[in-house]
Amino acid sequence: MREFLHMPNTAESHSTAGGVAAINAPSTPTAVTGIAPEEIKRYMQLYAANPLFGYHDKWIISDNPYRRPIDQQAVTRHDFSRPLKREEAFGSSALAAQRMLFNVYETDFVFLPEKDFAAKRADFESFYSNENKLLGELIRPTLETHLFGFLEEEIDISGKWSAAAVESYLRHLIENHERSEIDILSAVLSSLDPEKAALTLLIQVAGDFLTESSSSARNLLGKFGLVQSELFKIAIDDYGYGVHKAKHSTLFESTLETCGLATEAHAYWHFYLTGSLALNNYYHYVCRDHSKFFRAIGAIAVGESLFAHTCRKFSEMLRAVFGNRVDTYYFDEHYHIDAHHGRMATENVVAPAIAKYGDSVIPEIVRGMEELQSITSLADDDFMAQLIWADDLEGQRTAASRIHQSGLSQDAESRITTAVLRKGDPISTRACDADSLWLVESGTLELVAGHDRSIQIEAGEGIVVLRGRLHGASSVSPECLYHVYELKD
Ligand SMILES: [Fe+2]
Numbered sequence: 375m376r377e378f379l380h381m382p383n384t385a386e387s388h389s390t391a392g393g394v395a396a397i398n399a400p401s402t403p404t405a406v407t408g409i410a411p412e413e414i415k416r417y418m419q420l421y422a423a424n425p426l427f428g429y430h431d432k433w434i435i436s437d438n439p440y441r442r443p444i445d446q447q448a449v450t451r452h453d454f455s456r457p458l459k460r461e462e463a464f465g466s467s468a469l470a471a472q473r474m475l476f477n478v479y480e481t482d483f484v485f486l487p488e489k490d491f492a493a494k495r496a497d498f499e500s501f502y503s504n505e506n507k508l509l510g511e512l513i514r515p516t517l518e519t520h521l522f523g524f525l526e527e528e529i530d531i532s533g534k535w536s537a538a539a540v541e542s543y544l545r546h547l548i549e550n551h552e553r554s555e556i557d558i559l560s561a562v563l564s565s566l567d568p569e570k571a572a573l574t575l576l577i578q579v580a581g582d583f584l585t586e587s588s589s590s591a592r593n594l595l596g597k598f599g600l601v602q603s604e605l606f607k608i609a610i611d612d613y614g615y616g617v618h619k620a621k622h623s624t625l626f627e628s629t630l631e632t633c634g635l636a637t638e639a640h641a642y643w644h645f646y647l648t649g650s651l652a653l654n655n656y657y658h659y660v661c662r663d664h665s666k667f668f669r670a671i672g673a674i675a676v677g678e679s680l681f682a683h684t685c686r687k688f689s690e691m692l693r694a695v696f697g698n699r700v701d702t703y704y705f706d707e708h709y710h711i712d713a714h715h716g717r718m719a720t721e722n723v724v725a726p727a728i729a730k731y732g733d734s735v736i737p738e739i740v741r742g743m744e745e746l747q748s749i750t751s752l753a754d755d756d757f758m759a760q761l762i763w764a765d766d767l768e769g770q771r772t773a774a775s776r777i778h779q780s781g782l783s784q785d786a787e788s789r790i791t792t793a794v795l796r797k798g799d800p801i802s803t804r805a806c807d808a809d810s811l812w813l814v815e816s817g818t819l820e821l822v823a824g825h826d827r828s829i830q831i832e833a834g835e836g837i838v839v840l841r842g843r844l845h846g847a848s849s850v851s852p853e854c855l856y857h858v859y860e861l862k863d
């Protein structure tokens with residue numbers, strides 16, 4: 375029932391990143407934890423220093439669900455003690471925080487490798503160790519406020535709400551959604567390389583679909599009557615009634631396999647966009663903290679209600695791109711079942727919850743509905759911006775040479791770094807807070823913009839990396855010397 379949802383991009387466009395935050399933490403304890411921000415920052419650095427979260431040597435992390443790189447330098451550099459603004463949602467701080475938070479949440483779930491457990495046993499023990507979990511719990515509230523605090527300001531639930539108004543709000547939402555082509559799917563189809571664009575999208579949703587329903591299943595334990603059993607019905611559909619080959623995540627594995635992608639959890643960790651992590655984390659955020667239960671059922675009702683149409687269009691897109699070789703059953707199944715789940719969530723979960731717990735829970739339910747849409751539009755913006763940039767790597771190389779030839783001006787650019795990469799050096803992906811110009815002085819650099827999306831930059835050439843865009847680099851030659859300049863204009 376925990377679904378990845380897409381809808382027309384109705385939100386205004388948002389710029390992709392803000393400036394690098396200076397560490398300027400107030401010394402008063404935070405209201406959330408009672409621990410001073412400096413202390414929390416120290417715990418974050420300790421958390422990120424876990425070797426499991428260090429750099430990796432391959433772009434695809436094969437069959438080890440505990441290896442989840444975090445940009446440790448970004449953790450050291452940024453101030454996580456204030457809420458980010460929406461326009462900072464794809465910056466370096468946001469990416470590091472989303473990765474940490476995702477790891478914190480997912481230590482609640484069971485992950486086991488497909489093969490050779492013995493060789494990965496030490497990682498398994500470290501991931502589930504009390505040290506990792508306790509550090510995670512200490513930093514979690516600060517990360518949540520940093521990443522989702524802007525929603526409190528952005529969304530104002532005012533006016534007079536009733537159960538009938540909630541029902542009509544949802545009905546309009548579904549009607550609008552069902553008239554849409556869905557922007558991210560149109561973006562894939564109009565991409566210069568629709569196959570690679572479709573793979574990029576499948577990778578984004580894999581972070582959720584391969585553990586489908588896990589975060590909302592957090593609401594199933596406890597005792598709260600009829601609504602609990604209705605939520606359970608949605609979850610058991612997603613879990614295939616205990617038949618493994620009918621489990622929705624198993625169906626999705628087949629989609630991945632038929633598109634030539636790995637099916638292990640988080641194999642493509644390096645390529646999860648910040649917006650995609652935000653959407654996954656949002657469900658955890660409201661489903662793990664049971665004081666947000668009513669927000670959670672609002673979000674689940676919207677997710678379930680819109681997912682049917684999304685899946686119908688997703689399936690059409692996959693068939694248009696890959697033809698008969700792709701198994702679209704995951705999406706075809708959801709087209710049927712989520713029309714039903716949407717009704718169940720609305721009529722059997724939201725409506726009875728309002729009837730039983732009173733109108734005072736409505737603003738929280740509607741907040742969940744609004745927040746999910748806001749985070750979804752963020753994820754969609756991020757995906758589409760990445761697609762445009764990754765499609766245009768050649769154009770970005772040309773732009774770099776134009777800037778280079780016109781001469782670097784002291785006012786317009788400042789050098790951030792000069793670096794030497796050696797072939798086989800550990801690799802990572804990151805996002806920057808400003809547009810940057812990369813110039814290769816010697817050797818050959820491979821600039822990576824996603825799975826199977828890269829460009830080689832030779833000595834004397836360069837490339838522009840746009841702010842907020844996920845990127846990584848490796849050396850194709852034994853050694854590569856390059857400079858990075860921040861573009862001020
Ligand atoms: Fe569902």
Ligand SMILES: [Fe+2]
Nearest residue numbers: 375586612622
């Ligand atoms: Fe499902």
